[in-house]
Amino acid sequence: MAEAMDVSRLLRLARQFNCFYLHGLHRGECKPFIVEGHQVGLVRSDFLKHLSRYPEVFHVSGKCVELNPAFRDYRERTIKVADVLQKLKLEDCLSPLRGWRDECYAVSAPGYPDLFEMERSATCLFGIQKYGVTINGYVKHPTKGLCIWFQQRSNTKQTWPGKWDNMVGGGLSVGFGILETAVKEAAEEASVPPNLASTMKPVGCVSFYFESERGLFPNTEFIYDMELPIDFIPDNSDGEVQSFELLTISESLDMLFSPSFKTTSAPVVIDFLIRWGLITPDNEPNYAELVELLHVPLRSIYKLPFHKQENGRPDAESHYTNFTKL
């Protein structure tokens, strides 16, 4: 067999923020989390033992974890899950729950209405698909050329403290629209006034599946580009950012590859550099694979095994059988 070719730095980074998509997923060590016949997540074995203690809410079998199908609606499912999570939080044995946010994310199967909502800090324990917005604030600088604003996260943040990050970003909470979240976060994190925020443009989204010691992160980020005047200086107003810096493209690349950059914010930077013609098929040997790893099929990873039962209620057993063979 021929020798494999060298892997570029960018592709190595893309594999890093997709470590679960490329490796963990195929090891089959996680159990599908089933709600109303839909797989909406994955649960690692370290968290499973905690769920087993609440059999009236979570049915843990050899094959999967199922939310009690007797729960009638969105409200009941939300309350029953919240109740267990509150108990686990009080026991103080799960580190993600120490970052409790009192903010809920919607849980749904792609193409279906939301099934219930879950405390944000717990979603990584269940491998729930998370949606967020990110804003690329850029400046067309008269002497330095295209420049990008980055933020350094506060040292007191629960996740990725002190790391460098995109200029503005935030998770999509229940009750907030996508553009609405972007405008709100721009004001809170960087004091972007409404007249400037109204100029930002949606330009796509990235999807990737990361894993850390904290849990599983199947993330989709809706991306906005916003041109800023050279005299605009972002100013944080919610205490979540310690500083902002405007970098040239070459400095941005150094930042992207530095260990002080938040791994899960890299996809948006790479997507920006591709759309702006700075990473090209001629300077990046792994261009097509790189673009694929900015858009992994999160909406079919959980749905795929259901294909054959499309017209009826999929049953968790046959589902899991297919899943492990994947």
Added chain:
Amino acid sequence: MAEAMDVSRLLRLARQFNCFYLHGLHRGECKPFIVEGHQVGLVRSDFLKHLSRYPEVFHVSGKCVELNPAFRDYRERTIKVADVLQKLKLEDCLSPLRGWRDECYAVSAPGYPDLFEMERSATCLFGIQKYGVTINGYVKHPTKGLCIWFQQRSNTKQTWPGKWDNMVGGGLSVGFGILETAVKEAAEEASVPPNLASTMKPVGCVSFYFESERGLFPNTEFIYDMELPIDFIPDNSDGEVQSFELLTISESLDMLFSPSFKTTSAPVVIDFLIRWGLITPDNEPNYAELVELLHVPLRSIYKLPFHKQENGRPDAESHYTNFTKL
């Protein structure tokens, strides 16, 4: 189980140009095409009976089709395959070969050097990954706003005759670079002069997996955006185009959904409308799924089952076993 939500027109179109990715692939009716231990394609049963007649070149088993592993190098593999294809062409029993081009596409496994080259018109019979370039020619019109140039393909073209298409497009043949192909096609198809062509910007790529009666099309298109002055009128010089038309965004959408538009050119148009902020997360309910279907994981579809044998030569038998279970 909850009622599924409505599917948008754009998502229906994205499912159409991914009909093989979403359906055919999982039916498991095609046999993997193996070269030097790598899966580089898929063969449908209607074509298999023809290959079986050349056992000295193609080893057809119950599990897969393998190119004779005794062939020593790129050159020998190229010659042996070309020889069979010439014979099949003379028999005149396979419609794709009636569009013989005397132009070769490289055949490779992602991340490895090219294994051999194959006549372009035959690649859809083997499900070989095809690469091309597409140029979006656009105008910032003083009264009509953003407008896009489209071409109507010549009625004498072998594939998609008379259909409407992106302004400029072409396949990546052996021996030509990506930007080089874009500049060459811009000149041949639309008489774009070199000074204008030098302004085009690479902005990403789309990947999709289409199937028609002719064969299988796992395609990746490298995309370039090129702003054109309002007084530039494209003019065909190679006889492959019958006319060009400049359309507003609203007219472009009508064109995109019309049956006279080439299905496999739709991904580039949708990607353009997303990057330019015209299709948004707020006006397209299936935005995230749509973006995923513009970037399906072609580089891992064929590679996936090899994961466990990464350090050794994968064997076709265990490979196919995994594949059909997918």
